[in-house]
Amino acid sequence: MVPVALTVTLITFLLLNLLPGDVTALMLGGDAPKEAIAQTRAALHLDDPVLVRYGRWLWAALGGDLGRSYITGQGVWEALGERLKMSFQLMAMGQAIALILALPTGILAGYRAGRIVDKILTTAAFGIISLPIFVKSMLLMVVFAVVLRWLPSTGYVAFGEDPWASLRSLILPAFAIGLAEWPALMRVLRSDIIATLQEDFILLARSKGLSPTYVLFRHALRPSCISLVTIIGLQVAGLLNGVLVVEVIFALPGVGRLLYESVIARDLFMVQGAVTLFAVLYVTINLAVDSLYVLIDPRVRK
């Protein structure tokens, strides 16, 4: 984990250094006197060699100080912490919806492969996946917020403030994410179910006279979940910073938006802090996924 985090932060630092534009132009205005720009650059150590600056940042980061935003003056940890709560909640709800949709539809499509149910579900999956996420989001918003007025159209209520309002505020964006993630999960599970159902141990179970439902859920489902878990792991990690469109449309204060706005503003410390956090979380999630394989299928241990 440590080498990955170090590599990612170093590459990010170098790439940010290559971006055109000067952050002092934002801080002092484009027409600031040269002396003022020079003073500010010196104060921020922007004239030091890039590796020296990286070393200085890394040393501070190891001590828990990720710096402050050049633009708002807010502490990076503070900004990330505020947004991570929302992002985790949205990620969990979105992934839960995707899974709730994918499990029954994937099993059904796999079990009834080639039949009408399978064809309907496959068509639906391709139809939904072909809709861009902003279209899905807008459709959900118009139907459930503007026309039916069942749910709030935009905004976020913190869970600690009002749990019910918090869940309501994230239902539409979570559904937008869930619908975007569902087809991939469903298709993977379907394929694995089809493959598993052709295994010898399934034949043996059937020959023992066990009911098809029992065979499906007790014997076929578990070994068919390995790929599903892999995909979920990748999706969860991707969702941490990859739901920018959903965050923008539903006006959610998430880390994806923070990262995007920080990149545009050349807010170096904020970008660096966010990327570091993502790298650590990404690696952690993948480690957790690898551990899950063992729980799902003991054969992996061998």
Added chain:
Amino acid sequence: MTTTTSTVRVGEAGTFCSPERLAKVILGTAAAVALMLGSSVQAAETPKRGGVLRIGHSTQVQGFDPFTISRPNAATGSVSSLMWQRSYQPTWNGKWLPFTTVKRTISDDGLSARWQIRKDLKFSTGEPVTAHAIAAHWTRMLDPSRNFAFAKYLSMVKEIVAIDDHTYETRYNYPYPPSYLAGRTNTFLGQVMPPDYVEKMGRDVNREPIGTGPYMIADWQESSTVTLVRNPHYWDTSKQYVDKIVFKQIPNMQARMNALKAGDIDVAVGMLEKQAAAAKKEGEFDVLVYPASGASVTYMNTAKAPMDDVRVRRAIAHAVDRAVVKKVIYSGQREMATDLFGPTTEWHCTDVGYPEYDPEKAKALLKEYGKPVKFTLTTSTTAIGLLAAQLYQSFWQKVGMEVEFRQVQVGPQYIGEVVRGQYDLAFWRVADLIDPDYQVYTPFFSTSGGNFTKTKNAAIDKALTAGRRSRDIAKRRQAYCDFMKEMNRHMPILLGGRATYFVIARKGVMNLPMMHQGYFRAAEVWLND
């Protein structure tokens, strides 16, 4: 019923307006008010107290420390307008009335102005607002060692000193007629906080400000909502109509409109022409259209060939069909500017000779120039930036110019290229500010550090200097008209749409404010529910 509010005149009562001009203003404004009376925006009803006003806006509220926030956006200014109030308050009939300042005296030599503030002003903590706090605020901004981003705009101010608890004096480096500026704007100039608090908080003061206005921040959810409640120590409690004001950041404009339709917000600000036109048509909401000062412009780098030749610059202007621009880019909802000072200001000039659409004249000028004209237009990566670039490119190609455009991400890179002069033509903006001196001196005076078009024109410099130094308002007005005439002859910039603000509100939101500088000053809005 929809409402279109269009004209508000700016001029300090009895000081800067001739009786004739004032009469015109009142008549013009009466027409605008008459338009409003048919809707729910009328001010004739008795304001009601209570309710929650929810305002949807696009940008993040950045903070309130001038040393952290160098470019306050509209959302920041709107919140600031609730936390601090201006020394002078505009009225719909074109007057600026003393508000937190009760008296102003200018010295005979014009080198100083003395201001007396209300004695009952208090910070939201209950601590009295004194002239000493105001002087300390300005001293902090003027301290050269702090590199205040806007110091260059305050170069006329030598110092501000407290005379007594309720009187302070502004001393200038040279006679400076627009001395009322600081009192008319909601920016860092007026964001006074207790000096010891500022000292104690350091950089955190940006996000934990203490104000003097009718409302104060109760909750701030980063990139989401800023909630303000009544300031219990505000001097005029009768003007704090709504219980709570919530600024809700909704970056996507269509989502903002949907939130309004869904009843999740009461007012959508920062809307575009298309939404305003659609809302007007539907008639479900009130629409406020506020033509302000400033304009979208296209900068021409006059230091680079072929833009170093005035014939080429004029040909570029003559080739643009502004009627098409208005229709395509602004959905017909925004007027094309012919000067940089809007019809809602007393500096607006008519008949300033902006080049008319005449492709034949453009071709003739290019022929006279005698060399092929090739240049690159810098535009943003937004859809509207692309559309505008394609449209302008088509105009110029029609008269024989070879035009490419390149898209650059708005932000440091875009600003940096213009600042460093690494452009031929670039879309830009002349800001909506409260006085022409602020607006145009730095961008167009030949030796100014902010002169990115590299304009070097003696007549422009002369007019700008006259506008800055003269104490006679009529002479200032004439100077800025002369400035515009010379700009339209010299053509360092193309003028696009006039800065115009569009606000869409649900019925029942009363007393929609004037949108000076694009700030939604919600202090006097009330709800008729």
